Amino acid sequence: MDRDEFRDGVRGGFPIMVAASPFGALFGALAVDNGFTIADAVFMSAMVYAGASQMVGIELFGNNVQPWLVVLSVFAVNFRHVLYSASIARNIRHFTPVQKFFAFFLLIDPQYAESERRAERGLPVSFSWYLGFGLIIYFPWLITTAIGAVFGQLIGDPRVIGIDVLLPIYFLGLVLGFRKRDRFLPVVAASAGASVLAMHFVGSPWHVSIGALAGVLLAACLPLERPASDIPAVEREA
Amino acid sequence: MDAQHLNLIYLIIAAAVATFATRVGGYVLITQLKHIPPRLEAALNAVPAAVLTTLVAPAFVYGGFDVAASMFVAFAAGLRFSTLRMLLIGWIVVMVIRHLVL
Numbered sequence: 046m047d048r049d050e051f052r053d054g055v056r057g058g059f060p061i062m063v064a065a066s067p068f069g070a071l072f073g074a075l076a077v078d079n080g081f082t083i084a085d086a087v088f089m090s091a092m093v094y095a096g097a098s099q100m101v102g103i104e105l106f107g108n109n110v111q112p113w114l115v116v117l118s119v120f121a122v123n124f125r126h127v128l129y130s131a132s133i134a135r136n137i138r139h140f141t142p143v144q145k146f147f148a149f150f151l152l153i154d155p156q157y158a159e160s161e162r163r164a165e166r167g168l169p170v171s172f173s174w175y176l177g178f179g180l181i182i183y184f185p186w187l188i189t190t191a192i193g194a195v196f197g198q199l200i201g202d203p204r205v206i207g208i209d210v211l212l213p214i215y216f217l218g219l220v221l222g223f224r225k226r227d228r229f230l231p232v233v234a235a236s237a238g239a240s241v242l243a244m245h246f247v248g249s250p251w252h253v254s255i256g257a258l259a260g261v262l263l264a265a266c267l268p269l270e271r272p273a274s275d276i277p278a279v280e281r282e283a
Numbered sequence: 284m285d286a287q288h289l290n291l292i293y294l295i296i297a298a299a300v301a302t303f304a305t306r307v308g309g310y311v312l313i314t315q316l317k318h319i320p321p322r323l324e325a326a327l328n329a330v331p332a333a334v335l336t337t338l339v340a341p342a343f344v345y346g347g348f349d350v351a352a353s354m355f356v357a358f359a360a361g362l363r364f365s366t367l368r369m370l371l372i373g374w375i376v377v378m379v380i381r382h383l384v385l
Contacts, residue, residue, distance in 0.1 A: 060367045085291060092299035102298055112294050120301040125334045131309030132330040149306040154335065161331050207378045210350055213342035214357040214373040218366035220335045221358075228325070229332055236333045237340035244341040253337045260333025265326035 047173040054177025061155045062182045064215045066189045067208040068096050073193025075100065079107030083194040090190040094183065095153060098122035101250060122250040125257055129157040136164045137175075144172045151179035158219045228264050236260030353377035 069090065076086035081103065093099050098119045105115045129152055137148055137160075156179055160170050203209050223229060240256025247255065284292075313319070319327075343354050357373030364372075 060370070063367075064370055081291070082288075085288075085295070088292070089295045089298070092295055093302050095302050098298070098302060106291070106294065112290070112297070115294060116297045116301050119298040120305065123302045123305045125337075126302070126305035127309040127312075128327075128330045128334060129309065130306050130311075131313040132327040134310045134313045135327075145310075149310065150303060152306045154338070158331050158335065204381070207374050207381065210346075210353045210357075210373055210377045211370055213339050213346070213350070214354055214370055215366065216335050216338040217354060217358060218361050218369045220332055220339060221361045222366075223332045223335075226328060226332065228329060232329045232332045233336050236336035240337035240340050241344045244345065249341075252341055253334070256337030256340070257330075257334040260336065261326045261329050264329030264333070265322045267325070269321050269325065 047171060050169075050171045050173035051177035054174040054179075055181045057159055057174075058155075058178040058181040061215070062185045064211050065096065065182060066185060067203065067206075068212065069186045069189030070193030070196075071203055071208070072096060072099050072103070073190040073195075074197030076103045076190075077194045077197045079103045081194070083191060086194040087187055087191050090187050093119070094150070094186065095119075095123050095126075096186075097250070118250065121254065124254045125154075126152060126157075128257060128261065129154075133157055133160055136160055136170045140172055147179075148172070148175055151175070151183060153182070154216070155182070155219065158222065162222055228267055231267065232260040232264050235263040349377050349380040352380060 072090065073083075073086045076089065076099075077083065081089070089099055089102070093102070101122050102115055102119050105118055110118075130149060133148075133152070137145065140148055156175075159178060160175065163174070164170050220233065236256045236259055239259030240252045243252035243255035313327075316323075339354075343351050346354075353373045353376040356376045357369045360372045361369045
């Protein structure tokens with residue numbers, strides 16, 4: 046375990062922890078509202094650790110939807126992680142099997158995006174860094190879930206305190222971080238168009254998978270200008 | 284613990300297993316390949332922008348004027364500043380619109 050790397054990870058994960066905290070509290074509040082105990086809510090945050098799908102899960106559970114459909118919906122919302130785990134493979138090949146287990150368990154959107162960015166900058170994606178980044182988000186997620194579950198009613202409407210814009214803006218910042226990559230504009234345009242249309246015609250949560258597949262397929266179909274693997278990521282960044 | 288509560292615990296565990304499956308699935312599939320074809324590599328390079336965009340675009344289009352305005356200003360800020368400042372600026376914009384303008 047490298048202390049400097051771990052601390053670097055903690056520092057990198059800190060703003061994400063801040064941005065995610067209101068949503069942890071919101072999840073806790075909604076969970077209690079839908080018939081969960083405080084312990085159930087924290088248990089779900091600890092086991093699933095995927096905010097959007099947890100919200101979908103408790104919403105469906107509260108509406109007495111059949112259990113298999115709840116699990117399928119959670120799977121659908123989280124389907125994008127299949128792409129993350131395929132894409133991150135290049136950067137975590139040196140992890141031991143146990144380290145990989147924890148790495149996949151902690152593989153949320155910002156964890157993936159920041160790992161990619163770190164590799165692109167030529168910095169090592171060490172397990173120490175990865176764990177520091179993941180744990181500074183994971184444990185506060187459990188704590189804020191508990192706080193939300195206890196004080197649920199105090200939060201009220203998230204729109205009044207403006208926290209509903211934090212996640213989309215945060216993800217927008219992550220998207221901008223990749224703007225120097227090849228095919229960035231066509232990929233973003235395809236995903237944006239497809240996800241907006243899918244939201245309207247198919248509905249949430251399918252807009253995520255449909256939009257993502259549109260962008261990824263387009264990238265695969267566009268003419269290959271140069272073999273991507275020949276150019277080191279650092280050089281492209283420069 | 285009554286049966287109904289036990290069912291909830293099982294449901295949470297099933298949801299956790301389904302989530303973990305998505306997080307390990309892509310890795311398991313991709314490591315079966317000895318050589319990664321260039322088109323697959325291009326597709327994998329597109330993953331971050333493609334997926335994260337789907338979490339942004341619908342919020343911008345369907346979120347209403349206040350959300351769209353806040354995201355637009357945050358976008359402009361994001362071209363120059365860090366993510367933390369983007370969040371702060373976007374939050375200020377949406378709070379001003381909601382509490383002072385409308």
